[in-house]
Amino acid sequence: MPDPSVLHPMPEQPRVVLLRPLVTSPLIEVGEFTYYDDPDDPTAFETRNVLYHYGPERLVIGKYCALGTGVRFIMNGANHRVDGPSTFPFPIMGGSWAAHFDLLTDLPNRGDTVVGNDVWFGNGVTVMPGVHIGHGAIIATGSVVTADVPDYAIVGGNPARVIRRRYEEKDIARLVAVAWWDWPAEHITEHVRTIMAGTVEELEAVAPE
Numbered sequence: 001m002p003d004p005s006v007l008h009p010m011p012e013q014p015r016v017v018l019l020r021p022l023v024t025s026p027l028i029e030v031g032e033f034t035y036y037d038d039p040d041d042p043t044a045f046e047t048r049n050v051l052y053h054y055g056p057e058r059l060v061i062g063k064y065c066a067l068g069t070g071v072r073f074i075m076n077g078a079n080h081r082v083d084g085p086s087t088f089p090f091p092i093m094g095g096s097w098a099a100h101f102d103l104l105t106d107l108p109n110r111g112d113t114v115v116g117n118d119v120w121f122g123n124g125v126t127v128m129p130g131v132h133i134g135h136g137a138i139i140a141t142g143s144v145v146t147a148d149v150p151d152y153a154i155v156g157g158n159p160a161r162v163i164r165r166r167y168e169e170k171d172i173a174r175l176v177a178v179a180w181w182d183w184p185a186e187h188i189t190e191h192v193r194t195i196m197a198g199t200v201e202e203l204e205a206v207a208p209e
Contacts, residue, residue: 015039025053028046028058060115076111119134119136175203183207184208187208
């Protein structure tokens with residue numbers, strides 16, 4: 001059975017890293033077996049792919065997610081004021097301008113960015129602050145995700161829109177209820193073929209008691 005604590009699950013492919021053993025920030029939470037693929041430097045994920053993360057909002061990514069090269073999460077620290085004549089963040093430049101820091105700290109905060117389980121991100125996806133992405137979603141290459149994504153939706157574009165749902169609503173509810181990603185690792189190992197290629201009925205049939 002694969003080890004979720006190994007940084008490089010495919011030793012012959014150093015471009016692939018598991019994120020759970022990589023991240024160190026207490027503001028980033030990643031589930032087991034979620035991976036990032038980058039031919040340049042996948043181990044720099046926290047600094048190159050999670051941007052403007054000055055807190056206190058968190059980035060939460062579920063289990064068994066696949067992140068293509070260049071997936072980026074824009075956090076709330078990127079926000080600027082838009083209610084006055086200038087959007088320039090004068091106080092961060094220091095000096096006497098720092099006395100006006102309240103003009104930045106009272107900006108609206110969209111809260112945590114939350115990604116469900118078993119989500120597939122294509123190359124170069126950008127996720128904006130405070131977005132919630134549902135379980136089993138697919139985010140097309142180059143998408144800019146500005147709004148919440150439903151469970152098992154395929155979205156694409158800038159801004160990303162729902163292209164279609166992967167299953168009918170009643171089957172999506174059944175998939176979320178069976179929550180295969182929370183099964184014991186040994187049970188998942190035993191039923192990998194059903195998880196990858198079975199029907200909803202077959203998946204329900206092999207769920208642990």
